[in-house]
Amino acid sequence: MTSFNRSLVLGLVLLVLGADEVAWSQSAQADDTASGKRVYISVGCFTCHGRSGQGGSFNYPVPALARTALPVEAFNAIVRTGPNDMPAYPASVLSDKDLADIRAFLRSLPGRRPAEDFPLLNQ
Amino acid sequence: MSTKSSDPRVASRRHFLKSATLTGAAALASPVVPVAQQSQEKASARSVPQPNLAAETQPPAADPVNQTSSGGDFMVDVLKTLDIDYIAINCASSFRGIHEAIINYGQNVKPEILTCPHEEIAVSMAQGYAKIEGRPMAMMCHGVVGLQHASMALYNAWCDRVPVYVMIGNIVEADKRAPGAEWVHSAIDPAALVRDFVKWDDQPASLQHFAESAVRAYKIAMTPPMAPVLLSLDAELQENPIPDRGRLRIPRLTTVTPPAGDPVAIAEAVKLLVAAENPVVVVDRYARTSAGMARLVEFAEALQCAVVDQAGRMNFPSRHPLNQTFRRAAVVGQADVILAIEMNDLWGTINSFADRIVRSSRPIFKPGTKIVTLGTRDLYLKANYQDFGRFQDVDLAIAGDGEASLPALTDQVKRLADASRRSALETRGKRLADLHQATREQARAEATLGWDSSPITTARLCAELWAQIKDEDWSLVGNGIRILWPQRLWKFDKPYQWNGGAGGAGIGYNAPASAGAALANKRHGRISIAIQGDGDLMFVPGTLWTAAHHRIPILYVVHNNRAYHQEYMYLQAMAARHGRGITNAHIGTTLTDPNVDYAAVSKGFGVYAEGPITDPKDLGPALKRAVAVVKRGEPALVDVVTDPR
Structure with missing residues (x-):
C-alpha cells in the first residue's frame, strides 16, 4: 500500500469514526431532548412557561424559555431557588440529569423569529 | 242501563246541591260536611268519607276571581320611567305578580324580559351590559334561593363598581304564605344575604313606598362609585x-352629577405633575362614558406622560405612543410623581409581592416619589369583604370622579406648561413613543414562539382572531386568558372595544357578562367577541341558550386549556414547596377524561359551533365562518384547544 493509499484509508477510517461520533452525539442529544420534553411536561414546567417555552403569566408575567441563553449554572440556580413566585424544585424531586435534559429540550426549541415573516403579525 | 242511580253517594250530592242552592253562597264557601252526608256516615260506619265536591269545584261567590289592576302594573309604570331596557330573570313564583304585569300590562317592552337559566347568568349579563351601555339592566329572582344563586355575581358587580338593578320576590306576611315552598322561599330580611356588597336596599311596604324607593335605588346605583342596589318586592x-x-x-x-375634585387640590396636583421629570398615570376603573378615553388621551398628551392602564375599563388606546402598560415596572420605578385615577388596587400596582413561604413585598417606586390619587374609591367602602386592597400611603388624595375631574386637570396643565417646559415635555413624549414601539416589536416577536404548535398558543389564537375582526366594528367583551395578548397585538382605539373584567375574580362571569355586553352592542351593530375560558363556561353553560333564544350576536372563542389553570399553577407551587408529588398537580385542577366537547354542548343549546380546533392552520377559516354567523345576528362558538396561557 502506498503512503497515499495508507493516508486515504486512514482518512476514511477517521471519517467513518468521526461520522459515528457525530451520529452518536446527535443521537444522545436527541435522547436528552426527548427526555427533557417528557420531564418538562410531567413536572409541570409547561404550566407557566408553555409547551413551546413561549412564556405566559402566573401572578406576574412568566418569561419565555425557548432557545434559552441561560448558562447551565444560572439555569440550575433558578430552578433550585425559584425567583419571585416561581416554585423551587429541589434535587430530591428533580435530578441534575433531569435539569440538563430540560435545558437541552428548551435549547432545541425555535426561538423568536422576525415578526415580519408572519403576515398575521403585521396588521 | 238504568238512568237512575242507586248509589247513595249520588243521592247525597244531589241533596247537597239542592241545599246549597237554597242556602246560598255562604254555605258553598264552607267546607262543612252536609247534613245529609253526615246522616249517611252515621248510618254506615263503614262508608268512606267523600270529598265535598261542590265546595271544591264551585268558586265561592264572595271571593273575587278577577281583578282589573295589580300592584305589579304600577311597578311596571315606575320601571318605565327609569328607562330600563331589559330585565334578566329566572322565573319564580315570588315575583309572578310583577312578571305577569311586565309581559301583559307592560307588553314586554322597557323592560323586556331576558330568560336566563341561572340567576348568576342574569346578574352577570346586567354587569356586562351596564359597562357598555352606561346604564343599568334590571334582574329579578326569588328572594331566598334565587338570591343565593345570584350572590357571587352580585359580588363581582360590586367589586367592579357596576350598577345592577336587582329586584327580588318575597312574601312578607306569614299568614299569606302557602304551606311548603312559600315558607322556605320567604325571609324577614332577604337582602341581608348580600348587604355587604350592594350599595342600598329596601323592602317597600306600600306602592307609594315602592315608587320612591325604585327611583331612589336607580339614583344611588348610578352615582359614582356605582354599585348594585336591591329592592325586595x-x-x-x-x-x-x-x-x-x-x-x-x-x-x-x-341623576346625581358626578362629583369633581376640589379645584385647590387639583391645582396642587397639576403643579407636581408639570414639574415632574417622569410623571406616570396609572388608571383602572376610570372610563364610565364614551368621553372617558378621549379625556385621558388629551390629558396625557398635554403632559406627555406615561400611562399604565390596568384595563378595568377601556381607558386608553392600546397603540397610543404614551401607552406604557407593558412597561409598568420600569415606568413606575422611574416615576417622580404618580397620578392614580380610579384605581382599585393602587398598592398592588406600585409594589411587588412574593408569594413564598415567607411572604414579602417591596415598593417598585423610588423613595420620595409623590403619589396623588383621584377617584371616588375613598368615598364609599364597606368593612367585611376586603376588595379595597392594602392601604397605600399617598401625598394627596382627591375625592372626585376621575372622568368628571380630568378636564380641569388638562386645562391647568396646558396653562402651567410654558414654552420651555413644553419642549421638555415633547422630548419626553418622543422617548416614550420609542419605548412603546420597542415594546410592540417585542410583543410581536414573542408571539412567534410556538406559532405552529398544537395545542395552539394564545398568541396565535389572538393573531388569528384579530385578522378576522380588524376590519369590522368590533368590541372585545370578555377575555378569559390572563395574559393580555389582545392589548399587546390589537389596535384598541374606541371606547367600547374593551369591557373590563369580573371585578371579584369570580368564575362564571365571562360568558354571561359578555352576552350582556353583546346585547348592548347589538343595537349599535357591533361585532362582539369573547375569548372564553373553558372553566368559566363550565359554570354557566346555559348562557349559550340565552344567547340563542334572544338572538344575541356574539362570537365565543373558547380558550380551552382543559384546566382551571391558575389553580393548577398554585397547586404545582405547593407541591414543589413541599418537594413531593410534583407530577400530581393535575388532580382536581384539570378538565380532562373526558375532554369536554364545547362545540357539541353549544349546538345542544342552539348555537352555531365549530371545534375542537387543534391545528392552528384550521383556526382562521373556522373563525371566519363563525364571524359570518355573528354578522347575521346570531351567536357562534369556536372551541380552540390551547396551551395554558
Missing part, C-alpha cells in the same frame, strides 16, 4: 289590586 304588593291609583305618584328621576 312583597308578593301581596305585586299581586293585589291597586286600592286607589289616583293617589299614587311616581317621583321624577334626577
